Each structure stands twice: as structure tokens, then as C-alpha cells.
Amino acid sequence: MSLNLYTPDISALAIGNPYPERLVDAHGSAERRSPICGSRVTIDVCLGEDGRVVALGTQVRACLLGQASSTLLARHAIGRSADELAAARDSLTQWLAGEGEVPAWPGLDIFTPGLKLTARHPSIRLAFEAAADAARQALALRNG
Secondary structure, eight states, rough: OOOGGSOOOHHHHHHHOSSSSSOOOSSSSEEEOTTTTTEEEEEEEEEESSSEEEEEEEEHHHHHHHHHHHHHHHHTTTOHHHHHHHHHHHHHHHHTTTTOOSSSSTTTOOOOOOOOGGHHHHHHHHHHHHHHHHHHHHHHHHOO
């Protein structure tokens, strides 16, 4: 495994999550777990009248990469729609699989050294998968 992936910038991201607590009154919640390393990320969202994320909560029990990815998700999720979160999840998945460009989501290029380390990809995707699912769940309940 390349240690080039485990940089001081990744370490700083891992401890920089602006929403490290779960939401008590979440409109939608989803948890994702990596079967490879056991990392687990739970994302809670509340949506505003316009269907965009107005509150976010997280519980991150993950490796360094899962923590760093969760921070990048958390820093930029407020104001995003369920469709935007799903698009971010999909573009991240495609990029990690070598089938797309660096995602437009701010900061994800920090994981470029890990593109060939496919065993690490699930950890990087966890927060984005959970956020997209939580937002869809919240939207479905609201439109119910």
C-alpha cells in the first residue's frame, strides 16, 4: 500500500468534521459500512422547504480515509439537493473506478494517490453514499 495516500492533509481532514454529532430530529438517516475495514458512517439530514439540506449530522467510526471523506462531505453538504448529493456520489464512484474525471465536489482530488488502491475505495465512498440515501429518504417522507 502506498503511504503517499496518508498525508498530513488527509490527517487534518480526518479531525475537521464540522458536524460530528447525530441530529435528534433528522428527516432522513442512512448508515453505510465498509466490509473490508469495518468503517461505518451514519449521516442524518434535515431538508428545507426547497428540498435542500439545511442541517447535517454525522457519526463517523471509520479509518482515516473514511473520516477525511466524511469531513469533505460535511463541509459542503449544506444547501445541496438530494439530486446533487446523488450526483456527487455517482461521480466519486466513477472517478474511483477510473471511469471519470475528478468530481466537482470540493477537495476530493486529495484522494488521487488512492486511485489504484481499490481496497480503500469503499471507505472513501461511505459518507457520500450515506448522504445521498439519507437525502432521498427525507425527500420521500416529505413528499410521501
